[in-house]
Amino acid sequence: MRQISVNRLQQGAVLGRTIFSHSGRVLLGKGVMLTHSYIDRLKELGISIVYVDDEESKDVVIEDVISDESRREAINTLEHFAEAVRIGKELSGFQVKKAVNNIIGDILFQKDIFISLTDMRSYDNQIYTHSVSVCVLSIIIGKALGLDKETLEALATGALLHDIGTVKLPKDLLAKRDVFTAKETELYQTHTIHGYDILRTKNDLNLLSAHIALQHHEWLNGSGYPRKLSGNRLHTLAQIVGLADFYDNLVNDGPGHNRIVPHEACEIVMGCANKLYSQQLIVTFLKHIAVYPTGCTVKLSTGEVGIVVDQNKSLPMRPIIRVLMSDKEMSHVQAKEYNLIEDLTTFIVTMVE
Known part of the structure; x- marks a missing residue:
């Protein structure tokens, strides 16, 4: 199996990994032979990278660190949580905790973790898929730092819900890939405060999740937002989620930006040591990242x-x-x-x- 740009896909290529919608529904299943109409539809959905099986790469194994079931359940849980927030409905945190603990279980089960899989994201599932990936990366960092199970759960919950405040923002803003204007940037940055306000009222969720949502764009040198916190005023769990979010945004398309390749993203992350994030955090993180992912x-x-x-x-x-x-x-x-x-x-x- 190998990854390939949708722009280079040819009719007859065989899909190597299942593509999911924002609700966790299967859009195209593994093993499907791609036609021109399928390829055109992938482009319309905004999917830029897919995995294919061919003769040259049929023996190449690219393993995800969590199961498809855990990933699908987490995406589906996020979608329901976000919809409940939109319509003002009360929602129990039980499903969030269940989804989080499934991911934690998958990761703790593995001895040596090395991230080599790139997500296949469409316009409609970008926010949810991003949140799940940030959750996975955060747990991997937390595990490497030796956090206990209870702290890992608080970290993972905050990571999964770190961008929940974006439900309060216009959809056209979230779909934009060109660089934001100053006014759009100011509006987008309010998602941290919205996220805090949403999560701090959820009594069945650890209050740390609200502070992670609020602080995940704060930087060590005080140049982040929304409160320009610096140094030891930053919560360690928020820094972990912030780094995971920062890297995932670099290597994937998202609101106001287009992706770059992983080896360039790793160089940028290294340049942030002791400026945006602590050197220890960055060194720990990069030990688990494939600079050139398997299959590329x-x-x-x-x-x-x-x-x-x-x-x-x-x-x-x-x-x-x-x-x-x-x-x-x-x-x-x-x-x-x-x-x-x-x-x-x-x-x-x-x-x-």
Whole structure:
């Protein structure tokens, strides 16, 4: 299995991972052969990346850190929670806790976690899918930092609901991908306060979730929002969620921005050490991120193009590459692999989308 830009999809490609709607409903199932109409529909939905199975990558395994069932339940729970907020309906936090504990269980079950899967997001499920990913990343950081189960649950709940305040914002603002105007930025930033106001009234949820929603855009140097808090005035759990949110927004399309590739995002995150987030937090986080995700296509310094088929977790910048084609002729060549830890003179020039 490998990931590919929707713009490069061809009729007959076989979908390698199921694509879900905002409610957790299956839009297209794994194994579906894509037609022109399916591909056009994916573009209309705003999905930019999909996974396909083909001869060159059929033995490449890209594992999610949580089950499809846990992810689908979390997305569905978020959708119902958001709808209840919109119509002013009281909603028990039981389902949120259940969804959160399923994700925590999936992650605690695994010994070594290395994030290599990129989400397939549409316009309608971007906020929910983003929130689930931020929850997953936050739990991974929390686990690595040795947080106890109770604190992990508070962290995960706040992470899953960190953007709940966006339900109070106009839908056209949330769908915008161009850079926000100053007025739009000011409006968007109110989602942290809305989130706090929504969550602080939920007696069956840990009050920390409200403070995480309020503080997840605050930065160590005091340049964040909404209150420009700095240093030890920031809650540690909010910093964890903030970093997870920051990275996930870099590598995925979202309100007011377009995505960049993971290795560029990792460079930006490293540059934020002791400015936006503590160095310890960033070092811990990056130990669990694939700089070049398994299944992505890359161009090598040799001029060859290949896919990342495996990771060297001790040195994420140097994965294992299977050559697919000549960059000049773009014709299939006999498959060969480079282990970049061993092939020291070969390096990745860029990702190809």
